[in-house]
Amino acid sequence: MPTYNYPIISKLPEVPTSIFAIMSGLATEQNALNLSQGFPNFKSDSKLIELVNQAMVNGNNQYAPMPGIFSLRKAIAQKMENLYGVSYSPETEITITAGATQAIFTVISATIKKGDEVIIFKPAYDCYEPTIELFGGKTIAVQLNPEDFTINWQEVKGLINNKTKMIIINSPHNPSGRVLSKGDMLQLEALLKNTNILLLSDEVYEHIIFDGEKHQSAALYPALAERAFITASFGKTFHNTGWKVGYCVAPSELTKEFRKIHQFNVFGVNHPTQVALAEYLKIPSNYLGLGDFYQEKRDLFLTLLKDSRFQFKPSKGTYFQLLNFKNITSESDYDFAVRLTKEQKIAGIPISVFNENKYDTKVLRFCFAKTDDTLRKAAEILCKI
Incomplete structure (x- = not known):
């Protein structure tokens, strides 16, 4: 060569x-x-494997619609309604992605420009910071308490300024396994109320929580939900990380900007897998x-x-x-x-x-x-x- x-x-x-x-x-x-x-x-689950196989046999092997097939988006909307009591439109507020990492990349690329500051919490999943840098943003890192991985919200408050464009949270948290509490979310909501700061809520482990704890989705808090991109992963949920299928939920105006980028870096996500997941989600006990x-x-x-x-x-x-x-x-x-x-x-x-x-x-x-x-x-x- x-x-x-x-x-x-x-x-x-x-x-x-x-x-x-x-x-x-x-x-x-x-x-x-x-x-x-x-x-x-x-x-x-062999049932899920069979559903994918059947979707292929039934001919779902060409491009899926850019936002994802409607039946899967509708199933996600129903799940959000059942779990968090919040209504998201399948047409304008839910997008199927090639895994959660692609969703996170797309959120940042659609919203962060040169000079913007993004607050993240460390230890942090390793895709956040490079993507922020790639689009000219500046990462402002908050180190979590090394003993219990709690957040010092007063420190966060002191870092917010007119350049702060976004805060990224991850709960349940990779790598620590910590789960943000209702108190954490209320403090974050109070910090962001009456600001234009966006929230990226990485919720890929939302169903994997222990000891009777409840997942505090950003969707539960109105002043957070109105500015939040929520990203999730079917690969994590259903033990199929190699399938790379996830989704992003966000208000329509944010989703509109998200899809502008999504259509050019992915367009359509694996079609037969989407068909299978739409059917599989009909049984809540599966997650x-x-x-x-x-x-x-x-x-x-x-x-x-x-x-x-x-x-x-x-x-x-x-x-x-x-x-x-x-x-x-x-x-x-x-x-x-x-x-x-x-x-x-x-x-x-x-x-x-x-x-x-x-x-x-x-x-x-x-x-x-x-x-x-x-x-x-x-x-x-x-x-x-």
Whole structure:
């Protein structure tokens, strides 16, 4: 192949390879248990697989409508009504996306321009900051309390100015597993009331919440809902992360701007999968039972780790559990994660990569969306360390 000799000025010169790609690649290379990247290693519901297959057989194999098929948008509207008592129009306020990350990218690209400031909370999912930078915005990071991942709302208030265009929240929170409370949402609502600041609410784990907690969707709070893009993921909900199907819910004026971008970077999302999901959502128990399902896995994993040298507080949501290793080694979390993968054959994610200035709290994130057998094998390894 000929050598390319023309200079490219990178638009994201400081962005490294994703830690998920690095650790999953290392896990494959080392034949290690991969509890790093957030994907289930068990089969999805055979009924849903059959619905996708039937949709293909029935001929739903060409482009879907740009906003998504109407039956799926209608099913999402019904779900929002049932869960949060809020009415969203399937025609003008719901858009099917190629996963939640694409929805987040589209929200930011549709609204953020050079000089705009966006407040995010760290540790943060790694797609927020590069996308803000890509479109000329400036990230204003608020570091969460390292002990319990709570938000100092007075600090947030002090950061808001006339350049603040958006705040991004994520609940249940990846990577900590913390769930924002009603009190958190009321404080955020009070901060944003009578401003033009937009809200991006990343709610991909909305159905994976434990210990009787309730998901506090932005849709529940009128002064938040009126300015909120809410993003969600069917891949996370139904154990099919590789299908890359999600959605964005927002008021019509915001959706109008969202779709201007969506039509050119995706246009139509996987058609047979949309048909299947529209049918599958008709049975609420298909998603309402997820909290109990994953809580059993969390509890199994933590029970098996109770005699280990790791310290932990049970995750309140998502399918991730943080383990603190400060009593085991003084290594950096990145070095320890790499060594665990190479020597102990188990892969986790170092949390410092998601923190401001790579702040290292000696914590690794492990995914427990795995078979019980995998969790037992993982716990056996971790308890020997």
